[in-house]
Amino acid sequence: MSTKLRTLADYWPIFGLRLASPRLVLAPLQDADLPETLDLILAGIHDRASMPFAMPWTDVPPDELVAGALRHYWSTRASATPQRWTVPFLVRRQGVAVGLQDLSGTDFAVTRTVHTGSWLGRAHQGQGLGTEMRSAVVQFAFDHLKAERADSAAFSDNPTSLAVSRKLGYRADGTAVVQRRPGERAVEQRLTLDRASFVRPGWMVQVRGLPACQAFFGT
Template identity: 45%
Template sequence: MLTDYLPHYRIRLRTERLELRLPDLDDLVALADQAAGGVHGPDFMPFVVPWTDAEPVERGRATILWQLRAIASSTPENWAMPFVVVHDGQVIGMQEVTAREFKVTREATTGSWLGLPHHGQGFGTEMRAAVLALIFDGLGGDYALSASFDGNGPSAGVSRKLGYQADGIEHKTLGDVRRIDRRWRLDRAGWEAHRTHEVAVEGLDAAALAMLGLDAPPA
């Protein structure tokens, strides 16, 4: 079985409405379909790399290749878990968690997107809450990090709702335009104070933890 070789594929995050899991090939096709259908409006680019500025088939292809690269290049010291987000049996988007030297830093970074038909229904908050439970409860993390460009009100709103605090800015470029990327940081106390979703973390056994550079579950 795949999980004999990639045990982190056993990990499942379940909320009231959602399941998050690492994608199989069918999941990748469904995720590509969401990307091809669009993930944001035409007037604002929310990504540092403007991968959505392409024809539908190219967006879908880029999605599949990016997910495969993220999984294939992960190591215990520098890992990525690009979960697909499933609602009522349908893949609706993706929620990524990445970390470098997590065993030492105890911090991880999240990023996400949803297919356009699934915006405005609270899924963004719920899927971020799912991976925060993984970071803090499952892996014993101390901090979760995120970022959003100025003008990305929905992403910033999710961060504020879940207890993140502003953590400075960076300047990024899109073509010849300078943009402000606002960093967000959530510590354990802030997460505990803003928990609004029950999350079940499944499959996080010793073999899966080893894939993420950890020797044992948190105390």
């Protein structure tokens, strides 16, 4: 008589969640995905001459970048609670990892607000994938988690991210002045989107595995 082996998703159900759009599959990042994720990061996320992100992707040696990324993803998982959670979704196209799409919430049961952040490997940029993966998690948040608001942010000199937000219906929600690199001043544009203003694509996100991990989101 055989006994079915349990998987990690049996104990940490968020690992069984899947979102699918026409070209992409989004799944919570697991340790088995980390080598591909690190390869994407090391291959480059943006031009070294610019710094469109708060994360210093190009300003530290590769070994420090790898160590910092691993600590970040492990600590994000370890610190997740129903009151404060982040899901880093690894995004794949035809089985190939192309980037990461974060979805996070704080006191979500009360605020009904999520925040998104993302990056794409340089080889996969300029193909509309950033818009598709953001649209997938926003649809998931509005239609399946019953969020009322989705927030995002981008530096004022990151036109690609800002263009994605415009396409999906976000409106400006103030700015903040921050230090991006040592001694460098940068303006962060905050953005917000409500359910009624969301510019929906001509497809619906497909969701699998949510009932088992509903408690993760504090709902």
